[in-house]
Amino acid sequence: MIMSFQGTETYVATEDLRVAVNAAVALERPLLVKGEPGTGKTVLAHEVAKALGRPLIPWHIKSTTKAQQGLYEYDAVSRLRDSQLGDARVHDIANYIIRGKLWEAFEADAAPVLLIDEIDKADIEFPNDLLLELDRMEFYVYETRQTIKARQRPIVIITSNNEKELPDAFLRRCFFHYIRFPDRDTMQKIVDVHFPKLRHDLVHEALRVFYQLREVPGLKKRPSTSELLDWLKLLMVEDLPVEALRAKDGKTVIPPLYGALLKNEQDVHLFERLAFMARRDR
Numbered sequence: 001m002i003m004s005f006q007g008t009e010t011y012v013a014t015e016d017l018r019v020a021v022n023a024a025v026a027l028e029r030p031l032l033v034k035g036e037p038g039t040g041k042t043v044l045a046h047e048v049a050k051a052l053g054r055p056l057i058p059w060h061i062k063s064t065t066k067a068q069q070g071l072y073e074y075d076a077v078s079r080l081r082d083s084q085l086g087d088a089r090v091h092d093i094a095n096y097i098i099r100g101k102l103w104e105a106f107e108a109d110a111a112p113v114l115l116i117d118e119i120d121k122a123d124i125e126f127p128n129d130l131l132l133e134l135d136r137m138e139f140y141v142y143e144t145r146q147t148i149k150a151r152q153r154p155i156v157i158i159t160s161n162n163e164k165e166l167p168d169a170f171l172r173r174c175f176f177h178y179i180r181f182p183d184r185d186t187m188q189k190i191v192d193v194h195f196p197k198l199r200h201d202l203v204h205e206a207l208r209v210f211y212q213l214r215e216v217p218g219l220k221k222r223p224s225t226s227e228l229l230d231w232l233k234l235l236m237v238e239d240l241p242v243e244a245l246r247a248k249d250g251k252t253v254i255p256p257l258y259g260a261l262l263k264n265e266q267d268v269h270l271f272e273r274l275a276f277m278a279r280r281d282r
Contacts, residue, residue, distance in 0.1 A: 011040070011047035012189045020177035021048060027175055030116075030134055030156035032166075035179030038224020041159040044179075045115035048155065055112040057154070059101035061122050067129030070100040070116075071139050071148075093143050102133060103148055111152035120160040127170035135173060182225060184211060194229055198236060205245045206232055209255050218270055223261040231260040 005021040007013030013021075021044075024031035033041045049056035059070060075096040083090045105114040119127060133139045137150035158174065160166065182190060184207060191203055210231070214222045223231075234257045244256050254271045255261065262268050 005048050005051050008047045008051050010193055011043065012186065012193055013044075013047075014180075014182075014186060017044075017177060017179065020175060024157075024175040025155055028153055029173065029175045030158050032158045032160065032171070032174035032176045033179060034160045034162055034176075036181055036222075036224055037161055038226040039179045039181060040225060041179060042115070042117050045113055045117075045157040045159075048157065049113040052113070052155070054155065055108060055110060056115065057101055057105045057108070057112045058115045058117060060117045061119055061126070063121050063123075065122050065126070067122075067126050068100075070102045070130065071133065072100050072103055072141060073098040074143050097141065097143060102130075102139070105154045106137065106148055106150040108151070108154070112154045114154040114156045116156065116158045118161060119158050120163040120166065124164060124167070128167050131169060131173065187225070187228070190225060191229070191232065195232055195236065198232065199242070201242050202235065202240075202245075203232070205242050206235060209245050210261070213255065213261060216270065216274070220266045221263050223263075227261050227263075231255075231257060234260055 005013070005018055005025075007018065020033075021031060033044060035041055045058070046056060048054070074093075075098055079090055079093070079096045089095045101114065105112050134156060137153055138147055140147050187207060188203070191198070191207070195203075206228075210223065210228050213219075238257065240256060254268075258268070258271070262271065
Protein backbone atom coordinates (compact mmCIF):
# COMPACT_ATOMS: atom_id res chain seq x y z
CA MET A 1 0.00 0.00 0.00
CA ILE A 2 1.40 3.40 -1.00
CA MET A 3 1.50 5.89 1.86
CA SER A 4 0.02 9.29 1.14
CA PHE A 5 1.36 12.63 2.29
CA GLN A 6 -0.85 14.41 4.81
CA GLY A 7 1.62 16.88 6.27
CA THR A 8 3.61 16.40 9.48
CA GLU A 9 3.56 17.64 13.05
CA THR A 10 5.91 20.46 12.08
CA TYR A 11 4.56 21.28 8.61
CA VAL A 12 1.03 22.52 7.91
CA ALA A 13 0.07 21.33 4.42
CA THR A 14 -3.07 22.75 2.83
CA GLU A 15 -5.49 20.40 1.11
CA ASP A 16 -4.44 21.46 -2.39
CA LEU A 17 -0.77 20.92 -1.54
CA ARG A 18 -1.46 17.44 -0.19
CA VAL A 19 -3.38 16.62 -3.36
CA ALA A 20 -0.52 17.88 -5.52
CA VAL A 21 2.13 15.82 -3.73
CA ASN A 22 0.09 12.63 -3.85
CA ALA A 23 -0.89 13.20 -7.49
CA ALA A 24 2.76 13.61 -8.50
CA VAL A 25 3.66 10.39 -6.67
CA ALA A 26 0.78 8.48 -8.28
CA LEU A 27 1.62 9.78 -11.77
CA GLU A 28 5.36 9.20 -11.24
CA ARG A 29 6.02 12.75 -12.40
CA PRO A 30 8.32 15.37 -10.88
CA LEU A 31 6.44 17.85 -8.71
CA LEU A 32 7.30 21.40 -9.74
CA VAL A 33 6.61 23.79 -6.85
CA LYS A 34 6.54 27.56 -7.24
CA GLY A 35 5.63 30.31 -4.81
CA GLU A 36 6.97 33.36 -3.01
CA PRO A 37 10.36 32.92 -1.33
CA GLY A 38 9.85 31.80 2.25
CA THR A 39 6.60 29.88 1.69
CA GLY A 40 8.12 26.48 2.47
CA LYS A 41 8.96 25.09 -0.98
CA THR A 42 12.32 23.63 0.02
CA VAL A 43 11.06 22.49 3.42
CA LEU A 44 8.28 20.58 1.64
CA ALA A 45 10.77 18.02 0.28
CA HIS A 46 12.19 17.47 3.77
CA GLU A 47 8.72 16.97 5.22
CA VAL A 48 7.58 14.63 2.42
CA ALA A 49 10.66 12.49 3.05
CA LYS A 50 9.96 12.48 6.78
CA ALA A 51 6.27 11.69 6.38
CA LEU A 52 6.81 8.83 3.91
CA GLY A 53 9.89 7.45 5.63
CA ARG A 54 12.15 8.07 2.61
CA PRO A 55 15.78 9.25 2.53
CA LEU A 56 16.25 12.79 1.20
CA ILE A 57 18.84 13.65 -1.46
CA PRO A 58 19.08 17.44 -1.90
CA TRP A 59 20.60 19.04 -4.99
CA HIS A 60 20.86 22.80 -4.50
CA ILE A 61 21.22 24.54 -7.86
CA LYS A 62 23.51 27.54 -8.44
CA SER A 63 23.96 29.80 -11.45
CA THR A 64 27.04 27.79 -12.44
CA THR A 65 25.46 24.33 -12.01
CA LYS A 66 25.33 22.12 -15.10
CA ALA A 67 22.92 19.25 -15.62
CA GLN A 68 25.81 16.86 -16.24
CA GLN A 69 26.94 17.39 -12.64
CA GLY A 70 23.73 15.77 -11.46
CA LEU A 71 24.61 12.63 -13.41
CA TYR A 72 28.37 12.33 -13.03
CA GLU A 73 31.66 14.09 -13.76
CA TYR A 74 34.87 12.65 -15.18
CA ASP A 75 37.90 13.90 -13.26
CA ALA A 76 40.49 13.93 -16.07
CA VAL A 77 42.84 16.21 -14.11
CA SER A 78 43.20 13.72 -11.26
CA ARG A 79 43.77 10.88 -13.70
CA LEU A 80 46.51 12.83 -15.47
CA ARG A 81 48.20 13.62 -12.18
CA ASP A 82 48.03 9.99 -11.05
CA SER A 83 49.48 8.82 -14.36
CA GLN A 84 52.45 11.15 -13.89
CA LEU A 85 52.96 9.71 -10.41
CA GLY A 86 52.70 6.12 -11.65
CA ASP A 87 49.58 5.36 -9.64
CA ALA A 88 48.01 2.02 -10.61
CA ARG A 89 44.51 3.51 -10.25
CA VAL A 90 44.83 5.12 -13.68
CA HIS A 91 44.19 1.77 -15.38
CA ASP A 92 40.55 1.79 -14.23
CA ILE A 93 38.73 4.87 -15.49
CA ALA A 94 35.89 4.18 -13.06
CA ASN A 95 38.14 5.49 -10.28
CA TYR A 96 37.75 8.97 -11.78
CA ILE A 97 33.99 9.03 -12.21
CA ILE A 98 32.37 11.29 -9.61
CA ARG A 99 28.75 10.34 -9.02
CA GLY A 100 26.13 13.09 -9.04
CA LYS A 101 22.89 13.47 -7.11
CA LEU A 102 20.76 11.69 -9.74
CA TRP A 103 23.13 8.73 -9.76
CA GLU A 104 22.95 8.68 -5.96
CA ALA A 105 19.14 8.75 -6.11
CA PHE A 106 18.95 6.06 -8.78
CA GLU A 107 21.13 3.62 -6.82
CA ALA A 108 19.70 4.28 -3.35
CA ASP A 109 18.61 1.16 -1.48
CA ALA A 110 15.21 2.72 -0.74
CA ALA A 111 13.36 5.01 -3.15
CA PRO A 112 14.40 8.49 -1.98
CA VAL A 113 12.97 11.98 -2.28
CA LEU A 114 15.20 13.89 -4.71
CA LEU A 115 15.06 17.65 -4.22
CA ILE A 116 16.20 19.79 -7.16
CA ASP A 117 16.16 23.14 -5.40
CA GLU A 118 15.79 26.49 -7.21
CA ILE A 119 16.10 25.10 -10.72
CA ASP A 120 15.49 28.57 -12.19
CA LYS A 121 18.91 29.74 -10.94
CA ALA A 122 20.69 27.66 -13.58
CA ASP A 123 21.10 28.30 -17.29
CA ILE A 124 17.90 28.15 -19.37
CA GLU A 125 19.06 24.90 -20.99
CA PHE A 126 19.50 23.16 -17.63
CA PRO A 127 15.93 21.77 -17.39
CA ASN A 128 15.96 20.53 -21.00
CA ASP A 129 19.26 18.75 -20.36
CA LEU A 130 17.53 16.60 -17.71
CA LEU A 131 14.41 15.71 -19.71
CA LEU A 132 15.48 12.28 -20.86
CA GLU A 133 16.97 11.23 -17.53
CA LEU A 134 13.91 12.27 -15.52
CA ASP A 135 11.59 10.62 -18.06
CA ARG A 136 13.33 7.27 -18.42
CA MET A 137 15.00 7.23 -15.02
CA GLU A 138 18.28 6.19 -16.59
CA PHE A 139 21.39 7.63 -18.19
CA TYR A 140 24.50 6.39 -19.99
CA VAL A 141 28.07 6.76 -18.72
CA TYR A 142 30.22 7.02 -21.86
CA GLU A 143 33.57 6.62 -20.13
CA THR A 144 32.68 3.24 -18.58
CA ARG A 145 30.07 2.24 -21.19
CA GLN A 146 27.40 1.46 -18.61
CA THR A 147 23.77 2.41 -18.24
CA ILE A 148 22.66 3.56 -14.81
CA LYS A 149 18.99 2.74 -14.16
CA ALA A 150 16.94 3.68 -11.12
CA ARG A 151 16.40 0.76 -8.79
CA GLN A 152 13.17 2.40 -7.64
CA ARG A 153 11.70 5.59 -9.03
CA PRO A 154 12.52 8.46 -6.66
CA ILE A 155 9.97 11.09 -5.71
CA VAL A 156 11.31 14.20 -7.48
CA ILE A 157 10.44 17.62 -6.05
CA ILE A 158 11.65 20.65 -8.03
CA THR A 159 11.41 24.19 -6.68
CA SER A 160 11.46 27.48 -8.57
CA ASN A 161 11.31 31.12 -7.50
CA ASN A 162 10.20 32.17 -10.99
CA GLU A 163 13.45 34.03 -11.70
CA LYS A 164 13.18 32.82 -15.28
CA GLU A 165 10.67 30.93 -17.40
CA LEU A 166 11.10 27.18 -17.68
CA PRO A 167 10.90 25.44 -21.10
CA ASP A 168 7.51 24.11 -22.20
CA ALA A 169 8.93 20.64 -22.88
CA PHE A 170 10.10 20.47 -19.27
CA LEU A 171 6.81 21.80 -17.87
CA ARG A 172 4.84 19.14 -19.75
CA ARG A 173 6.66 16.43 -17.83
CA CYS A 174 5.92 17.88 -14.39
CA PHE A 175 2.92 18.08 -12.09
CA PHE A 176 2.69 21.75 -11.18
CA HIS A 177 1.67 23.37 -7.91
CA TYR A 178 1.81 27.01 -6.84
CA ILE A 179 2.01 27.50 -3.07
CA ARG A 180 -0.23 30.46 -2.38
CA PHE A 181 0.72 32.71 0.48
CA PRO A 182 -1.09 31.41 3.59
CA ASP A 183 -4.29 33.16 4.60
CA ARG A 184 -4.64 34.27 8.19
CA ASP A 185 -6.26 31.03 9.45
CA THR A 186 -3.58 28.87 7.85
CA MET A 187 -0.86 31.15 9.18
CA GLN A 188 -2.35 30.83 12.66
CA LYS A 189 -1.98 27.05 12.39
CA ILE A 190 1.63 27.40 11.20
CA VAL A 191 2.45 29.69 14.13
CA ASP A 192 0.75 27.31 16.58
CA VAL A 193 2.90 24.45 15.30
CA HIS A 194 6.14 26.38 15.82
CA PHE A 195 5.18 28.34 18.96
CA PRO A 196 2.42 26.44 20.77
CA LYS A 197 2.94 28.33 24.03
CA LEU A 198 2.96 31.84 22.58
CA ARG A 199 0.32 34.12 24.08
CA HIS A 200 -2.82 34.26 21.95
CA ASP A 201 -3.20 38.04 22.25
CA LEU A 202 0.40 38.57 21.08
CA VAL A 203 -0.03 36.24 18.10
CA HIS A 204 -3.31 37.91 17.16
CA GLU A 205 -1.77 41.38 17.20
CA ALA A 206 1.45 40.24 15.48
CA LEU A 207 -0.54 38.68 12.62
CA ARG A 208 -2.55 41.88 12.25
CA VAL A 209 0.64 43.94 11.97
CA PHE A 210 2.25 41.38 9.64
CA TYR A 211 -0.62 41.26 7.13
CA GLN A 212 -1.05 45.02 7.31
CA LEU A 213 2.65 45.40 6.50
CA ARG A 214 2.39 43.04 3.51
CA GLU A 215 -0.40 45.17 2.03
CA VAL A 216 1.55 48.45 2.10
CA PRO A 217 1.75 49.81 -1.48
CA GLY A 218 5.24 50.18 -2.88
CA LEU A 219 6.86 47.56 -0.68
CA LYS A 220 9.86 46.13 -2.55
CA LYS A 221 9.95 42.83 -0.67
CA ARG A 222 6.96 41.65 1.29
CA PRO A 223 7.86 39.65 4.40
CA SER A 224 7.37 35.89 4.14
CA THR A 225 6.28 33.10 6.47
CA SER A 226 9.84 32.35 7.56
CA GLU A 227 10.39 36.03 8.39
CA LEU A 228 7.20 36.13 10.44
CA LEU A 229 8.41 33.15 12.46
CA ASP A 230 11.76 34.83 13.04
CA TRP A 231 9.98 37.99 14.17
CA LEU A 232 7.73 36.10 16.59
CA LYS A 233 10.76 34.34 18.06
CA LEU A 234 12.38 37.73 18.70
CA LEU A 235 9.19 39.07 20.27
CA MET A 236 9.28 36.12 22.67
CA VAL A 237 12.98 36.55 23.46
CA GLU A 238 12.50 40.26 24.17
CA ASP A 239 9.26 39.53 26.06
CA LEU A 240 7.59 42.54 24.48
CA PRO A 241 4.09 43.42 25.67
CA VAL A 242 1.28 43.28 23.13
CA GLU A 243 0.87 47.06 23.49
CA ALA A 244 4.24 47.51 21.76
CA LEU A 245 2.62 46.28 18.54
CA ARG A 246 -0.32 48.63 18.66
CA ALA A 247 -0.31 52.09 17.13
CA LYS A 248 -1.89 54.44 19.65
CA ASP A 249 -3.57 56.48 16.94
CA GLY A 250 -4.45 53.48 14.76
CA LYS A 251 -2.09 54.59 12.00
CA THR A 252 0.87 52.77 10.49
CA VAL A 253 4.05 52.70 12.54
CA ILE A 254 7.33 50.86 12.16
CA PRO A 255 6.94 47.57 14.07
CA PRO A 256 9.45 46.76 16.81
CA LEU A 257 12.40 44.59 15.73
CA TYR A 258 11.45 45.35 12.13
CA GLY A 259 14.82 44.07 10.89
CA ALA A 260 13.35 40.57 10.94
CA LEU A 261 10.58 41.65 8.54
CA LEU A 262 11.99 44.43 6.34
CA LYS A 263 15.02 43.37 4.36
CA ASN A 264 16.14 46.45 2.43
CA GLU A 265 16.62 50.15 3.08
CA GLN A 266 13.97 51.18 0.54
CA ASP A 267 11.23 49.48 2.57
CA VAL A 268 12.59 50.86 5.84
CA HIS A 269 12.57 54.40 4.39
CA LEU A 270 9.02 53.83 3.16
CA PHE A 271 7.85 53.00 6.66
CA GLU A 272 9.76 55.88 8.16
CA ARG A 273 7.91 58.23 5.81
CA LEU A 274 4.58 56.65 6.69
CA ALA A 275 5.32 56.99 10.40
CA PHE A 276 6.32 60.64 9.92
CA MET A 277 3.11 61.38 8.01
CA ALA A 278 1.07 59.63 10.70
CA ARG A 279 2.64 61.81 13.42
CA ARG A 280 2.17 64.95 11.33
CA ASP A 281 -1.55 64.22 10.79
CA ARG A 282 -2.35 63.77 14.45
